[in-house]
Amino acid sequence: MLRSPDVQISHVIVCDPNTSALTIPITINTKDKSIETTALIDCGAEGTFIHKELVKQHQLPTYVLNRPIIARNVDNTINKEGVITRYTKLNLGLNTTDERLLITNTGKSPIILGLPWLKQVNPQIDWANGSIELPEHVLRSLAISKVTFATTLAQNVKDNEPHTILPEYRDFKDVFDKAQTNQLPPSRSYDHAIELKSDFVPKNCKVYPLTLKEEEALDIFLQENLGKGFIRPSTSPQASPFFFVGKKDGTLRPIQDYRLLNEATIKNTYPLPLVSDLLDQIKGYRFFTKLDLRNGYNNIRIKDGDQWKAAFKTARGLYEPMVMYFGLCNSPATFQAFMDDVFHEQKQKGGLLIYMDDLLIMGQTIEELQERTKEILQICRNHRLSIKIEKCVFHRQEVEYLGLIIKPNHIATDPTKLKGILEWPLPKKPKDIHRFLGFCGFYRKFIQGYSQITRPLEKLKQVKAVWE
Known part of the structure; x- marks a missing residue:
């Protein structure tokens, strides 16, 4: 941008990405609308900023700065936006008058509340317990829920870092414990029945040849599943093939080829949820937690007396499963019916979506979301269901679910899926x-x-x- 040499220019740091920063959901009320967005609280920023796209989207009035400001990064390099020349006015809860927000490119944060705002608000931050307290008039003005910043900081944890249980859910440590899945699940009314057509005749099969790597994987699979009681040696007249397929990460996935058995199985017509119906229930919720059930189908036992029907043959012998596996044609119906029944009351209340082993918990406030999440975790405990912490996300305003990106009042396709x-x-x-x-x-x-x-x-x- 060209400027005359007599114009005075000041400098300001827009954002310090290396500081401990907190993203909070806020609602800003203008004369004719309410804007739901998020703000980054960053003590490394030397001002209060708003993203130019947010200004454009909501057609906020803008004003020319008397003195242009050079936007600098924390390393003293010039921000890619260069010079800030305009600002807008919004009420940020400090007083009855509107305050000045500098318009620039704020990256992923729609609004940045920097050091000047923090000095005026003077929030009480408890680093040990991961909590922040703002004055009541600020909470009311911005419609901010009283939340702990440990939950929002958890959104920035890298995939390769250890996953920890948030303070709010430490009472449910046992639900996240992998050890409880190393035993046979309890027998329930939803034990998986394999009902065969009247003309079914048991069939034998050949043993599939395996590579050396696959033989090693077979030994591990048999040892682990025999140890947990998930499979047992069999003398069944029916046998299905067993082999491995490679996964993207280079590991091997065990496969029982139940195609012939499935052709002879009477189909269970219990419906899986329509994704479109699930998405219709998201409207009105602002905060999301996603839980992933550990062991999936293996949480369901096969009905006693039906195990022989699902026997599979390996180079190490014939085995029959005590729990439900992926290849059985009625596994999805049985599992969805079980999940719908276990969480029936919570689904009726609203704020919970279940598709197979993926649970999406929703709340209009953080407090509502936390209470609902605790209810779900208690049900998991009651039914000996374990949650895989490494695949969970907590207290988000944006979450990926069923191949879609979910935000408050917004659903979009996931670019990675496209x-x-x-x-x-x-x-x-x-x-x-x-x-x-x-x-x-x-x-x-x-x-x-x-x-x-x-x-x-x-x-x-x-x-x-x-x-x-």
Whole structure:
């Protein structure tokens, strides 16, 4: 930006990313609207700032600074926005008058409350317990819930760092303990029954050859699952093949090939939730916690007397499962019915979504979310269900769930999930088109004119279509 040489320019540090900072949800009331957003409390910032896109989005009035300000980073380099020339006015809870917020690019934080604001508010911060207290008039003005900053700081924990239980949930340490899953789950009314058609005839199968690496993985699988009581030696006349498939991280996933057994199984028609129905329930909630159930299907036992039907053959012998595994055709229905029943009361109250082993807990305030989360954890304890802490996220205003990005009053597709569409191989036959459109169909509600866009591809599904 060009400026005349006689204009005085001051300098200001916008944000210090290395300081201990706290992101809090706030509501700012203007003359004609309420703006729900987040603010970064950062003692390394030498002012109060607002993102230029937030100003543009809500058409906030702007004013020209008498003296332009050079925005600098904490390392004294010039911020990519260069010179700040404009500001807006908002009430930030300090008094009855509006205050000045400098308009610039604030990165991922819509608003930054820097050292001047902190000096005036003088919040009480307890670093040992991870809590922050703001004056009551500030809480009321910005509609800030009384939350502990330990929960919001937890959002910034890197994936490779140890996962710790938040202070609010330390009474449920046993629910997050992996050790409790190293034993056979209790028998319940939802034990998985394998009901076979009347013309079923038991079938034998061959042993699949394994590589040396796969043989080592087989030995580990058998040792672990025999030790937990998840499988036992079998003399069943029915046998399904067993093999491994590679995962992206280089490890091996054990597979029981139950295709022939599934063809002879009477299907359970219990419905899985429609994702569109689940998303309709998110409206109005501002805070989210996502829990992931450890062991998934293995939390359900196979009905006593039906274990032989799911026997699988390995180079080390014939075994039958005591718990439900992934390949059985009715496993999803059994598991969803179990989860719906266990958490029925909480689902009726609202604020809880369940799709298989993924739980999304929602609240309009942090306090409501915390209480609801404690209720869910207590139910998990009562039913001996363990939560995988490393896959949980707590007290977020943005969370990934079922391949979507969930925010208050906003749902969007996860860009990382769209990578599969961008890298999809060129279709060579109608079946390839079927697969591609089946995958894309999940996102049709996010694409305006989806049916018009896909019409040429739909024509290629026809048998008479000409392929070059």
